[in-house]
Amino acid sequence: MAASQSPCKIPIIHIKKDNLKPGTSSWKTSCHEVRHALEEYGCFLVVQDEVSEQLEMEIFDLVKELFDLPKETKSKNNLDIFLGYVGQIPHAPIHESLGIPNVTTFEGVRDFTNLMWPSGNKRFCETVLTYAKLVAKVEQMVDNMVFESYGTMKYLESHIESTTYVLRPLKYSPPEMHNSIDIGADVHTDKSFITILHQNQVNALKVELRNGEWIDVDFSPTSFLVIAGDAYQAWSNDRIYAPRHTVIMKENKERYCNALFSYHNGMVKVPEMLIDEQHPLAFKPFDNFDLLRFYLSNKTDMSASTVKVYCGINA
Ligand SMILES: O=C(O)CCC(=O)C(=O)O
Numbered sequence: 001m002a003a004s005q006s007p008c009k010i011p012i013i014h015i016k017k018d019n020l021k022p023g024t025s026s027w028k029t030s031c032h033e034v035r036h037a038l039e040e041y042g043c044f045l046v047v048q049d050e051v052s053e054q055l056e057m058e059i060f061d062l063v064k065e066l067f068d069l070p071k072e073t074k075s076k077n078n079l080d081i082f083l084g085y086v087g088q089i090p091h092a093p094i095h096e097s098l099g100i101p102n103v104t105t106f107e108g109v110r111d112f113t114n115l116m117w118p119s120g121n122k123r124f125c126e127t128v129l130t131y132a133k134l135v136a137k138v139e140q141m142v143d144n145m146v147f148e149s150y151g152t153m154k155y156l157e158s159h160i161e162s163t164t165y166v167l168r169p170l171k172y173s174p175p176e177m178h179n180s181i182d183i184g185a186d187v188h189t190d191k192s193f194i195t196i197l198h199q200n201q202v203n204a205l206k207v208e209l210r211n212g213e214w215i216d217v218d219f220s221p222t223s224f225l226v227i228a229g230d231a232y233q234a235w236s237n238d239r240i241y242a243p244r245h246t247v248i249m250k251e252n253k254e255r256y257c258n259a260l261f262s263y264h265n266g267m268v269k270v271p272e273m274l275i276d277e278q279h280p281l282a283f284k285p286f287d288n289f290d291l292l293r294f295y296l297s298n299k300t301d302m303s304a305s306t307v308k309v310y311c312g313i314n315a
């Protein structure tokens with residue numbers, strides 16, 4: 001099925017089981033669309049059939065239950081390298097979020113669940129694990145299509161094996177509860193390869209297009225937004241665009257959003273097929289987590305591309 005455009009200009013790509021068979025013409029078309037969307041927009045909306053409507057409803061119920069825990073409990077989500085609990089920051093009082101590392105593994109979700117509910121929460125643990133694995137499947141499909149399109153398939157397996165996922169549930173309170181402060185997330189690029197966003201009914205995300213225009217992203221709970229991060233931009237030797245984005249709440253409703261980040265364990269290197277006269281090597285090899293640490297150390301302009309400063313050649 002050909003990519004269409006949402007009213008907010010972002011491409012919509014159908015990644016459903018029937019166009020997922022490698023080698024078929026619909027597969028090849030989808031690979032091309034995915035690559036084009038990531039190079040030109042840095043993001044696209046996915047219509048998928050992995051996560052059912054039932055699971056969508058359950059996950060947002062559970063995320064709400066999580067945010068309803070006392071602040072002292074949520075503060076136990078106190079991670080080293082990834083962001084743990086963030087909430088009640090003076091300049092962003094409407095933002096609250098938590099981090100669940102290794103979320104596609106039973107151990108990862110179990111450890112987080114036990115931290116939040118010492119006497120256990122089987123439903124949370126099982127549902128989050130199922131959900132994260134399904135969304136990660138969509139992420140891997142996108143990687144598969146990108147690698148196919150760039151002719152770098154020989155690296156796909158080791159890339160997927162080295163990928164680790166962090167789920168960040170986010171909650172934004174209505175601005176009217178906080179002196180009309182409406183900024184939910186400052187302008188930034190993600191440090192991941194890919195981030196997949198899934199929100200409840202409330203829109204608030206703005207994305208910067210390549211031409212500098214900021215657009216409001218409008219999407220329903222049945223679609224996911226795929227956004228390229230700095231790590232994919234560098235891996236692709238600057239072909240993929242990692243767009244800046246921000247969250248500004250306009251509606252006086254609570255917004256819940258799940259962000260699934262994919263990071264690469266170990267060094268990331270531009271594949272040799274992506275280096276030529278027109279595309280001389282633009283990034284030195286880098287460690288994805290060191291890139292994230294560098295960003296979180298506040299040593300750099302948080303609103304600009306971190307990867308160019310961190311490991312760009314001629315930056
Ligand atoms: O809430 C959103 O829509 C985006 C969140 C985000 O950009 C992030 O957590 O990196």
Ligand SMILES: [Fe+2]
Nearest residue numbers: 188189190245
């Ligand atoms: Fe982000």
